[in-house]
Amino acid sequence: MTRVEASPLAWLDDVERERRAAGLRRSLRPRPPVGAELDLASNDYLGLSQHPDVIEGGVEALRTWGAGSSGSRLVTGNTELHEAFESALADFVGAESALVFSSGYTANLGAVVALSGPGTLLVSDALTHASLIDACRLSRARVAVTPHCDVAAVERELASREEQRAVVITESVFSADGDLAPLRQLHDVCRRHGALLIVDEAHGFGVRGAGGRGLLEEAGLAGAPDVVMTVTMSKALGSQGGAVLGPVAVRDHLIDAARPFIFDTGLAPAAVGGAWAALRVLQAEPWRARDVLAYAAELASVCDVAEKPESAVVSVVLGEPEVALAAAAACLDSGVRVGCFRPPTVPAGTSRLRLTARASLSEDEMTLARAVLSEVLSTART
Template structure:
């Protein structure tokens, strides 16, 4: 086959067709820069505890940068591990009740590293249909046979594990699913895994800081903290107001990941400033555990305004169906000083495009009054404009 490439770059002309199709379907994405003086109320970020601009978090980041510099200077196995990294790992593990922890450069990298290192050709992976994209991509890289389970279906999981021929099995789930905000049936899933000798990996990205005593996560809330056949992954970029990810598990898992997780071995270590910010945010949460329950209180307020289902997490979804309708509603909110998330395929299934609202512990009464006014107006306009 001869590849003909013209001077005008025709080898990439297919991108024009792809962009046109996306635009027609209402799925074109654009970057919009925030500015430090934007006067908007934020219901789109994952800063659930309201700590991103907390003075102690900022000071923690600045102090670490002054001591260690702007970057980690290398991979964790070469020069990228500082004493602060090791302190953060111990503090995170103690917080969630795990034996040990290992910090990665991102939550995405933590999931990729953990899944690929714990699976392989002689393993079965059973992954919940609602799992985050990082877990989906990890499955693709795992070289394992992958079975996608219907969402939160423990009985399907039982059958899949009972019928397996592979020596090992790894089960993947979010604790709190990012689009709908619903909870995984972790206690039942763990019983099934233990009955069939499988490891349960739980992504607590949206659970830590919100669920469990003082925000220790859904695994802790379900009484499963420290179980040797549970691996918890987490991100530092949501409730902990920083950047990075972590795997929290038995010490033997940590040791294996140091030897086998490619996103740990070959990636530059987490920047010192991010480590310092995360440690400071965790210290604030330990001192002020009420922030976790405040998130759920604000989520219930948002659900009352929008008519959404009773929330189990910080996430409140307002399903509008059509992607262009959801995009227009988000734009209308933004014009009125309210920033909301807009989730469209492939982030959510076809026909379920939505506004995704994220509660924050620091939303006050004045903010809530403005939020109610804007959302009521925007959603009312949608209903008026809907076809009979």
Template sequence: MIHPAAHPLAWLDERAAARTDAGLRRRLRPRGPSGADTPIDLAGNDYLGLSDDPRVVAGGIEALRVWGAGSTGSRLVTGSTTLHRDLETELAGFCGFTDALVFSSGYTANLGVVTALTGPGALIVSDAASHASLVDACRLSRARVVVVPHADPDAVAGVLAARTEERALVVTDTVGSADGDLAPLRALHRACRAHGAVLLADEAHGLGVRGPGGRGLLAETGLAGQDDVVGTVTLSKALGSQGGAVLGPAAVIAHLVDAARSFIFDTGLAPAATGSALAALRVLAAEPERAADVLRVAAVLATAAGAAVPVSAVVPVVLGEPGPALAAATACLARGVHVGCFRPPSVPPGTSRLRLTARAGLPEADLRRATSVLTEVLDGVRAGSAR
């Protein structure tokens, strides 16, 4: 007979203590409004600096006035507006796809498309470094899932060649969220096409940064719009708003409306977020130079941090164990620079890191200050003392 503990949630205290000892405890640190005392942001994903752009804010305000504060229901009931459709049409056209479907987040977009395109009797081949949203989608799919080494098209081809399932889906991020590296999309697509599989690529960190005018890595590699390629994007990074979308052939989008549970049973994206994302997309289309500026800033940050030359907005500075990474992030913040600190389970054990994110339009004075702080702090950490 099992005798309950003093309290059924007493185990949470033990788990919290273990996390604290391992340097893995996380705490919310609400940021205040922008002002003179605001730290320089090298942690957020506002890659194009559009979250507070007056044109983007105005797009959200206008949508709020016209459509109200909320979508009022699922998009299949009352939650879909002409504004949603405008965003889908322009987003698909910008990225080079036939059609698009907007979800309430990039996370729900991945959940919806993976589960709707697979299911029992299907195979999913997932990159070992896939984002948590893709991992969770695989788990929910009830398909057979094979995880292959990161960025290994030969391993993907081997799994596809040996499969017995009629349908197969290969999933990957186009740009690694923690490493900032680029997926070998052309080789992955060749493997998919040779073995009758669909390639699903998440452009969360590619949109606005890679490709012609920021159209993404799928556009850069000539794969956007292929009839066996599906893309997903988030509207909360380069576009500075909220939400996500699936891009693909019209038949895929129609199927998602009928079968994607995270679309059918979720309230539609709020009008203000929809309007802001559409305004941001129009700014990007009119100002394609923003994408190149992201990479310029990333290169400057990488040089100051002693990191490899970046190929995206993400600059990883691997420090090993959680303690040094947390100490470095804390020291940077104390000096007025906010950097990301990634520890397990966000990254594999032994690879805790600072995650620096570049932003187009970062004032040169802020960039100089940030590089000075990074050099000072990281020199100290690497010498064994984060002062």
């Protein structure tokens, strides 16, 4: 047999050409420490990533504990700072306990996989985040994907299951559209069928609920014994990391069974210190959660988005990837940075600009946003 001398990675050239032709090629764009453009793309919803108290919280932790955590939390990476922050975070949202992971992605992987497995039915909303989709794939459970926010479909799956255990998975605020999950109704269905409810509050924490305590608190489900909450500290708290919150028994189980916790290096102390400082700012300044929703409503009005936003996310659907890319580039050329979401992040035909409001926006910044967005979108929609 004649061996063909070809690179085992030659197929990547074809893939790259296909992506470029479809308008789906992605690239990294480094930003400077202080951006010249108005930022309407980041998830820094409360404007805390540059807050002096948050920066000082990270610096103080860096000085005290060093640059890294030095190992997994089960070996040398667990500090007094980690556990004190966990207690403060749990108290704030009304949960019994919290367990910090290195990211929101690993928190979702750890929670879903460790709380399911063979003999479990996982019922997942069709628009959940990639981290939850990956968790379902890794779980070895049977997975049923239900239409977006369709409570009746969730109940049908639970009612017809043969598995002993069941877990329902949803985001509280969906990251691409910014709409809210019907948490109260989902919980009622879970109660009727003995299912656990796991809610990813990445985009709800800091924005929804009393003082930013999340949509679970707003729905009256804070601390419910059959609900597990995941959060990330990289959005509203302006830092890094993730956490799983719920009953103490869940925390104990994750320490024993969650591979992304057991085998990953613990979150760096500086990130923990910054997140805790941000939490203190949020507690002292609950107006930030209100203001971000007010700015989101104003951005939606400027963009002629029909429905009033229910979160910091304003989704402006434009259709094809090329149209969304061109609109995002035009915004950037005029001094406004916006997000551009294309497949596979969103369904085909729904490429969009994803704008994110910040509680720290100034009137001058909003004036710029109004002018640029109005002009760019009038062209993009013609």
